[in-house]
Amino acid sequence: xxxxxxxTALRGLTGAGAMAFAAACAPAGPAATSTAATTGSTPxxxxxxxxxQEALDLLLEGNRRWQAARPDHPHEGAEIxxxxxxxxxxFATVLSCVDSRVPPELVFxxxxxDLFTVRTAGxxxxxAVLGSIAYGAGELGIRSVLVLxxxxxxxxxATVDAIDKGGKAPGHLEALVEAIGPxxxxxxxxxxxxxAAAVDANIRAVVDRLVRDDDLAPLVARGALVVAGGRxxxxxxxxxxxxxxx
Numbered sequence: 001x002x003x004x005x006x007x008t009a010l011r012g013l014t015g016a017g018a019m020a021f022a023a024a025c026a027p028a029g030p031a032a033t034s035t036a037a038t039t040g041s042t043p044x045x046x047x048x049x050x051x052x053q054e055a056l057d058l059l060l061e062g063n064r065r066w067q068a069a070r071p072d073h074p075h076e077g078a079e080i081x082x083x084x085x086x087x088x089x090x091f092a093t094v095l096s097c098v099d100s101r102v103p104p105e106l107v108f109x110x111x112x113x114d115l116f117t118v119r120t121a122g123x124x125x126x127x128a129v130l131g132s133i134a135y136g137a138g139e140l141g142i143r144s145v146l147v148l149x150x151x152x153x154x155x156x157x158a159t160v161d162a163i164d165k166g167g168k169a170p171g172h173l174e175a176l177v178e179a180i181g182p183x184x185x186x187x188x189x190x191x192x193x194x195x196a197a198a199v200d201a202n203i204r205a206v207v208d209r210l211v212r213d214d215d216l217a218p219l220v221a222r223g224a225l226v227v228a229g230g231r232x233x234x235x236x237x238x239x240x241x242x243x244x245x246x
Contacts, residue, residue: 048091052226055092055144060239062109067237075111090116093136095123095206096148097155102232104148107239116142122155123147123206124179134215137225145210145225148239149203150232156198160184160191203229203242 049055065071093116094104104110104117116136118129136142149156159180162169164187169177183201188194207229211220219225229242 048089049143052144052223055142056146056226056228056241059092059094059108059110059144059146060241063107063237063239065109066107071106071109073111074109075114080112084113088113088116088140090114090136090140090142091144092116093118093133093142093145094148095119095129095133095145096232097121097123097150097153099150099154101234102148102150107148107232107237116140121176122153122159122180122202123149124155124176125206125209130210130213130215133210134213137216137219143225145216145227147203147206147210147227147229148232149199149229151196151199151234153195153199156180156184156202157195160195160198200231200242203231204244207242207244 049058062072090113092114094108095118096102096104098119098121104115104119108115116132118132120126120129133145137145155176158169158173159177162173162177163181163184168174180198180202183205184198185194185201207227210216210227216225216227220227229244230239231242232239
């Protein structure tokens, strides 16, 4: 691999327990560069983006290839797999829905070692998700987090239905309803438009919570981390970034 980013010190997690966790997760050997060639037309890993905005631009560039059905399928093959044994250096974190139609590596045309992905229904946050994102930012030096919702989200649709029926969702699904519910607008004649509005509002709510998180906020404040929200359209394959508060 060329121009691999060095791992940074753990900043997002604190305490003895966090340091023990980081030591357990650290690669066995040094994150050294590798000159192994890739098979076929697979390109070698490029230099890591210098800023969070550059990382977002790289994601969107890959998404344009995906939309056009001309993916590069980068960073695949046995050589890349073996080179990554020494350590990982993803350039962006993607927090996305678990929906099987929205796989981040395909949507952004990325390969092994490129993305640090966290997936929950409706991008719902909990302590494990927050810890994972903080670990990526603090230990792996990731400078960009993209919260990726999508059109026709089943978790959002189920939340709308549960609210309209006035009852609780069964079992663990209630946790999703409680998390997404505040983003659902009042009832209206157009259910599809209401779901679409809730999807966008939920993305923005998750972004807002991340930028105010105790571990992440200092990184955001000094420009070491960019947190953005985007919506994936199932039909076109396009990812659109959402303006904060829009």
